Amino acid sequence: MGQVVDSRPITVSTVPTSAQLTSWQVKYVSQDTKGRPWTTMATIIKPAAAWSGPPKLLAFLPWIDVLDTACNPSYQLRTDYAYLASTGMIGEMVNLGAALDRGWTVVVPDYLGPENQFAAGYVEGRSTLDGIRAALNFAPAALPADTRTAIFGYSGGSRGAEFAAELAPGYAPELNLVGTAAGGLVADMGASAALMNGGLFAGINYQASFGLARAYPELNLPSYFLDPHFERELATMCQAQVLATYPFTYVQDRTVDRVWPLGDPNVVAVLDTLKAGRYGTPNSPVYLWMAGEDQIAITPNTRALVSDYCTRGVPVTYVEYPGTEHVSAETAGSGAALDWIADRLNGIPASTTCH
Structure with missing residues (x-):
């Protein structure tokens, strides 16, 4: 899984970043919900100037949450600000720009697959992990196989991120996954x-x-x-x-x-079978953040997941933002989540809030 079967250079001009970017669209092999092989797409974005130290890779998962393939990142990232505003994905671009400003290479997979099997957790997690594999397999991205890798997602994107973290030990044990940050997690669809x-x-x-x-x-x-x-x-x-x-x-x-x-x-x-916690036990640190009052995700369910993770020995950090709801919690918490990812990519050991 993760083999690149086709690629092309593209231009990504809608991300608010001062970095000079080189971008590609790749078609890669993954699996559907039932484990049957298929191909899906990912966008690989590489800043011209990286920060000092070894390369770093972030799998960035914007929410998709729909059936139309024209809403997938591989399509939207090639459009303009007007289209992004009309679909709502423009709100995700600030965090993507912040990651690129840090000098990280970013892979943005179409993690719902070519059929947009929204809400089917296994395809969300597997497509994320195979998207990472594709970025590492893609020679022009110049990423060593042991590149430190992290995953970031909010709302619908948090599902692919979280489920990938749980699947990684069994599905993609070769990846050097150093941390996963997921906010607004719908733990129970x-x-x-x-x-x-x-x-x-x-x-x-x-x-x-x-x-x-x-x-x-x-x-x-x-x-x-x-x-x-x-x-x-x-x-x-x-x-x-x-x-x-x-x-x-x-x-x-x-x-x-x-x-x-x-x-x-x-x-x-x-x-x-698709609830968070049912896919496996993450073997790398996890950062979860939630709104105090969420109208989509259910905050007590995420608290229960955190408690379960702590029992299993997962190094998990949990942050809750009182006075926020689902939309505002993304703005409130994304900066701290990206800082947490930066520490993991720089090799700083994660603490835990399990105590």
């Missing part, structure tokens, strides 16, 4: 779906339902919905459009007999 239903972020539930349907066709999730063309409609929208189109709606208003699809016992059983 089923519980978060119930929280979002009828609220401001209700549109995410529709995307999650059909993302799971693509990953697990045996669940027959589309059959629950009244409109047979609903998935086609959803698959033309990025997150900003989805949130603007379906706020304060209920999934049951669009289903046969007002059924809650994610409550089906077979769906519940699948979602149970």
Whole structure:
């Protein structure tokens, strides 16, 4: 996994950085949710001037959370500010620029895969790890195999980051993964779906339902919905459009007999396997941060994950920002998370808040 099968140079001009950049788009081998091989895309961005010391690599995971492949980073990073503003991903560019300003090479994988299997955790984690492998395998990036590597993601991106950290010991043990920072983590998609239903972020539930349907066709999730063309409609929208189109709606208003699809016992059983903590035990430090009052992720679930990690001996740092909600917590916590990653990439041992 992680073999590069095609590549091309591209221009990335929408990142707020003073660094001179060389960028490529690569197609690499990964796996779908069921473990079948396929290819997906990643963008590799290398600053012309690196900080002193050995090369450093960051896997940067912006939230995607939708079914449309035109919303994936490999497409969006080749567009302009107007497009990024219309989709909502422009908010992720500040953190990407901050990473490049530090002299790190950054790989931005399309971690939902070519089918955008949103909410299917294994594809999110595997595509992230194979994206790192692709960056290390790509000769023009000039990264040694033992390059110190970290992962950063918020909200939807935190899922790929967190699940990659759990999968890494078994799936990609050769990587020199020194730390993972994940904020606004949706640790339990089923519980978060119930929280979002009828609220401001209700549109995410529709995307999650059909993302799971693509990953697990045996669940027959589309059959629950009244409109047979609903998935086609959803698959033309990025997150900003989805949130603007379906706020304060209920999934049951669009289903046969007002059924809650994610409550089906077979769906519940699948979602149970996709909770954070179920993929494995990270063998490198983890940094988690959350809002005090989150309308998407459920902060107590992340607290429980932290407690579980501490029991397993994972060096985890947990930070909570009182008075913030899901959107503002990204701004509040990203700077400290990137500083934490910088320390790990510079070889400084991680502390823990487990005590």
